[in-house]
Structure formats: structure tokens, C-alpha cells
């Protein structure tokens with residue numbers, strides 16, 4: 001199937017997640033194109049979509065959310081998976097639980113434009129310089145850790161599950 005993997009990023013870590021998802025789908029013989037949401041020329045030419053964004057303040061980046069709004073008509077009736085890249089695994093204790101709870105908040109805005117087959121919140125990369133001096137101090141003070149928290153195995157398993165559903169759809173429409 002022709003699959004579009006599109007992403008919105010501020011600091012680059014979501015690009016890596018999108019690339020890994022695309023690689024898994026390609027390994028399952030799908031024709032995959034990976035673009036930033038701002039580069040997609042004709043969203044209508046794909047059979048399925050995996051779209052993701054970095055999370056800032058419990059929401060997708062404006063460019064990612066705008067893509068879903070812009071293309072809501074195109075996406076309607078087609079299989080769409082959404083992923084968000086945030087920082088849950090960089091936190092510990094009560095804050096870790098709080099971060100896990102942000103998923104419904106993130107998704108509630110997106111659902112106005114698209115009903116995904118599934119949504120997944122992954123952990124990304126948190127660097128001190130992304131948060132500014134004060135932000136980094138506060139983040140450390142509440143138990144936050146800096147680093148690359150992308151769980152490649154979790155991402156690959158999820159992409160493999162998507163490939164499985166796409167194979168089922170292909171078989172059903174053959």
C-alpha cells in the first residue's frame with residue numbers, strides 16, 4: 001500500500017521516530033514516503049497515513065495540528081494512525097504518572113479532525129538547552145532527567161502492528 005509517514009518537529013527527535021516507523025513499513029513491502037507535514041504536496045495520493053508530532057504544552061505543534069485540519073477531508077475514510085512524541089519517560093515518581101495522563105488531552109484536540117485507528121504517545125529527547133535556563137532548572141528540580149528516551153523496540157513493535165493491519169486491509173480488498 002502507499003503509505004504517508006508525516007511528522008512535525010521542533011528539535012528533530014520526531015523525525016527519527018517517523019523514519020523508524022517508515023523503515024519497518026518498508027520492510028513489510030509497503031511503498032512509504034516520509035515528509036515533514038509542511039512538505040506534503042498531495043496528501044490524497046496515499047492509501048494509509050501515519051502522522052506524528054512533538055508535544056509542547058500537552059498539544060501537537062501547530063504545524064502538525066494544522067495538517068490534520070487542512071487534510072481532514074482527505075483523511076476521512078482512510079486508515080490513519082497518530083503518534084505523539086513527548087517526555088513521559090524522562091520523569092519519575094508522581095510526575096511520571098501525570099505525564100502518562102496527558103495522552104487524552106493531546107488526543108482530544110486532534111479528534112476534532114480525525115478518528116485514528118490508534119494513537120501512541122512515545123518518549124522523545126529532552127535536552128537542557130531546549131527548555132531555557134529557568135525551564136531546565138525547574139525540570140531538574142521536579143525530578144526530570146535529560147537524555148534520549150526513544151524506545152526503538154516499542155516504536156518498531158507498534159509499526160509492525162500497523163503493517164499487520166495494512167496487510168489485513170489489503171487482503172480484504174483484493
Ligand SMILES: Cc1cc2nc3c(=O)[nH]c(=O)nc-3n(C[C@H](O)[C@H](O)[C@H](O)COP(=O)(O)O)c2cc1C
Pocket residue numbers: 008009010011012013014015054055056057058059085086087088099102123124125126127130131
Ligand atoms: C517548550 C517545550 C514544551 C514541552 N512540553 C511537553 C509537554 O507538555 N508534554 C510532553 O510530554 N513533552 C513536552 N515536551 C518534550 C518534547 O515533546 C520532547 O522533547 C520531544 O522529543 C520533542 O520532539 P522534537 O525533538 O521532534 O521537537 C516539551 C518540550 C519543549 C521544548
